[in-house]
Amino acid sequence: MTARSKPKKKPVARPAAKAPARPAPKPAKRAPAPGPKAVPTETAPTGTVFFVLEDDGTVARGKDPNLPRDVLLFLYEQMVQVREFDRRMLMLQRQGRIGFYGPILGQEAATVGSVAALEARDWIFPALREGAAAMMRGLSLTTAISQLIGNELDRCKGRQMPCHYTFKEGNYYGMSSVIGTQISHAVGAAMAARIRGDDVVVLGYMGDGATSANDFHCGMNFAAVYRSPCVLFCQNNQWAISVPCSKQSVSETIAQKGIAYGMPFVRVDGNDVLAVYAATRDAVARARAGDGPTFIEAVTYRRLGHSSSDDPSKYRDEAEVKAWERKDPVDRFRRYLTARSLWNEAAETALKERIAKAVNDAIAAAEAVGPPADETLITDVFAQVTPQLREQLADAMAVAGKRVNDGAFPL
Amino acid sequence: MTATETKTQEARPGFKVMTLLEAITDAMRTEMRNDDRVVVFGEDVGKKGGVFGATLGLQDEFGEQRCFDTPLSECGIIGAGVGMALYGMRPIAEIQFLDFIYPAFDQIVSEAAKMRYRSGGEYTCPMVIRSPYGGGIRGGHYHSQSAEAYFCHTPGLKVVIPSTPADAKGLLIASIRDEDPVMFLEPKRIYRHGKGEVPLGEHVVPLGKGRIAREGKDVTILCYGAMVHVCEQAAEEAEKAGRSVEIVDLRTLVPLDEQIVLESVKKTGRAVVVYEAPKTCGYGAELSALIAEKCIEHLEGPVVRVAGFDTPFPYTLEPLYMPDVKRVLAGIEKTFVW
Structure with a gap:
């Protein structure tokens, strides 16, 4: 399928979103300002995909949101950094320097565009492919790579597989590997923000596979029933490991699942950063104004395997991958910027050099760090370590005599 | 009381x-x-x-x-x-x-x-x-x-x-x-x-601390929840037969107050574990293992579990399923005669 399938039914326009009840707070430094256009949400399934950029990066007349230059450059630089980081981390995995990696190639716009539409105080509940959000919020590359290694600098203290970042200062929540559970957490946090009267919006991510999970139903329903200030964002990358979206659900679109919950929804071209940004910005504005949650389906494509452990050539046609390469989110947006004289070859080279150096330095710094202390095996189970846990560690250490885990499991 | x-x-x-x-x-x-x-x-x-x-x-x-x-x-x-x-x-x-x-x-x-x-x-x-x-x-x-x-x-x-x-x-x-x-x-x-x-008002009972619901010297019953009351009645009966029963109400299963359990069992030398969940792999199994691991040398008899059945919970035969005074008393006796 293509991202922009023909609408099968006439789109039903939804009234434009209400203006926020209070003036939007000043954007944080470098955070993009709201643009002028409202993205219409749907009340009936149409299959329509909202987009701004054509595949070649041009913009249809009247569709350009005319975002400020610094916003546009921020979006682009973040996307390039995400892509480069992703490429390098997959290489580290192939070299055996990290144990696992979940690549996001092709989905850069969906993450970057949506996170950029938030304020710094808003919360993010990621799924597997939104790790870039943590780095956009300020998680250093060294700390991020430390998570992939599981070393002493890892904020998870070496307790989770790679790609499970956590970054509380950035209101970025540390996920589990269970599909969909974070949806309910995002909704619960939004309910809490509302009860507390905080001016906070929560963005909760999921993949297309998660829309089949229990927590999708619970989360969507609770979000709507309590009009919680959240945006639930589905990155429909067409594949849940080897199961295509068509076998995940026979709904015409994922977005239309919002109808059943009485929730406004929008289907957006996930490879179009301007469209993702605009749709999320409008949804965030609705949530902030007290108008409740919005469901966004970002139609995109997972160009690599589910993870470093997966070989997609076993279950899908390479031609499909090639077709999606033509909709590459970074190329499209670069052409847009170049056509507006906001970007050129020299800027591209300089950016890539800067990112390469930053990633190289971060890898070197992270690889120089040792493993977490043995004591961390038993801390953080509870706020206080129980006597039982102390005894268990003491028993093991008495036998081990030295560090139990010296980096290899002797099988 | x-x-x-x-x-x-x-x-x-x-x-x-x-x-x-x-x-x-x-x-x-x-x-x-x-x-x-x-x-x-x-x-x-x-x-x-x-x-x-x-x-x-x-x-x-x-x-x-x-x-x-x-x-x-x-x-x-x-x-x-x-x-x-x-x-x-x-x-x-x-x-x-x-x-x-x-x-x-x-x-x-x-x-x-x-x-x-x-x-x-x-x-x-x-x-x-x-x-x-x-x-x-x-x-x-x-x-x-x-x-x-x-x-x-x-x-x-x-x-x-x-x-x-x-x-x-x-x-x-x-x-x-x-x-x-x-x-x-x-x-x-x-x-x-x-x-x-x-x-009234402020009242905090710290987690991880059990309580001695009844003092005794011949046998310890470890229990929690509604079973505490069944065990108290059983202890009254046992007392009449000359068995002095100590009852430990665990209050918190995790984290367990190991000290109160072990001290009581060391004192009495006998332990009955009473719980209404299915017997196998129930919490009482953990208590039995703990006693075996940490104070077996103090035991005068086997650790006995009085528990629910390894069945789904029944409707009509619920009274047979639930540990009651008679089964607790029988459990106590097993720690003396084996």
Whole structure:
């Protein structure tokens, strides 16, 4: 399928979103300002995909949101950094320097565009492919790579597989590997923000596979029933490991699942950063104004395997991958910027050099760090370590005599 | 003194005589007054005040923002509760019967229990999951189960079970104030089974501390929840036959007060473990193993388990399924004659 399938039914326009009840707070430094256009949400399934950029990066007349230059450059630089980081981390995995990696190639716009539409105080509940959000919020590359290694600098203290970042200062929540559970957490946090009267919006991510999970139903329903200030964002990358979206659900679109919950929804071209940004910005504005949650389906494509452990050539046609390469989110947006004289070859080279150096330095710094202390095996189970846990560690250490885990499991 | 003995007593100053159920309500009311981060939610907890009445009056006093009904979804109740907790609230989620908690099992086991550990301590889940549990009300399979062992087997969860009104209040307040997720399991059979004196206002019973419910010197009974009362009656009977029985009410299954268990068993040299859950892999199995591992040299007889059957919970034959005074007495005798 293509991202922009023909609408099968006439789109039903939804009234434009209400203006926020209070003036939007000043954007944080470098955070993009709201643009002028409202993205219409749907009340009936149409299959329509909202987009701004054509595949070649041009913009249809009247569709350009005319975002400020610094916003546009921020979006682009973040996307390039995400892509480069992703490429390098997959290489580290192939070299055996990290144990696992979940690549996001092709989905850069969906993450970057949506996170950029938030304020710094808003919360993010990621799924597997939104790790870039943590780095956009300020998680250093060294700390991020430390998570992939599981070393002493890892904020998870070496307790989770790679790609499970956590970054509380950035209101970025540390996920589990269970599909969909974070949806309910995002909704619960939004309910809490509302009860507390905080001016906070929560963005909760999921993949297309998660829309089949229990927590999708619970989360969507609770979000709507309590009009919680959240945006639930589905990155429909067409594949849940080897199961295509068509076998995940026979709904015409994922977005239309919002109808059943009485929730406004929008289907957006996930490879179009301007469209993702605009749709999320409008949804965030609705949530902030007290108008409740919005469901966004970002139609995109997972160009690599589910993870470093997966070989997609076993279950899908390479031609499909090639077709999606033509909709590459970074190329499209670069052409847009170049056509507006906001970007050129020299800027591209300089950016890539800067990112390469930053990633190289971060890898070197992270690889120089040792493993977490043995004591961390038993801390953080509870706020206080129980006597039982102390005894268990003491028993093991008495036998081990030295560090139990010296980096290899002797099988 | 058993809970039932205070039935006709007047309360001392600073105390009030109440049922275990009333004490639970009192604990929530007290903490909701103390801390505006505390919210109570679940199925039918609002206007109705809960199917057992545990939340009666809370919505009237604190409003719908802090005591609210939820859609009929245990998974959603706990999932949203986890989100509230990590945001900084002190949620109290009611699961109407423990038998219905399984749709939320993933949220409890994979999420609430692991939040602190997996995030290196960045995110925590200070949440209380309250649920009536256990048999004795003719509730059949789905209103009678004792599922505590599942939760005890999950690192990161505390498991608390009161047996008296005063403990119900003190332990619940401690659970609400705890920094970690707590499964607060309420023995519904004794919700209204006699009354007891409960301190008014502030009353905290620390988690992880058992209590000697009855002192004795010949044999120790380890128990919790409604079984404490069955064991107390059995101890009275045994006393008549010349057996001096000590009863340890564990109060908190995780973290366990090992010291009180081991000291009592070392003193008496005999142990009977009483629990109404299915026998195999029940919490009593853990207690038996603990005793075998740490004080076998003090034992004068085998550690005996008196437990429910390894069957689904029955309806008509419930009285046969449940450990009762006679079975506890038989268990006591087995520790002497073997």
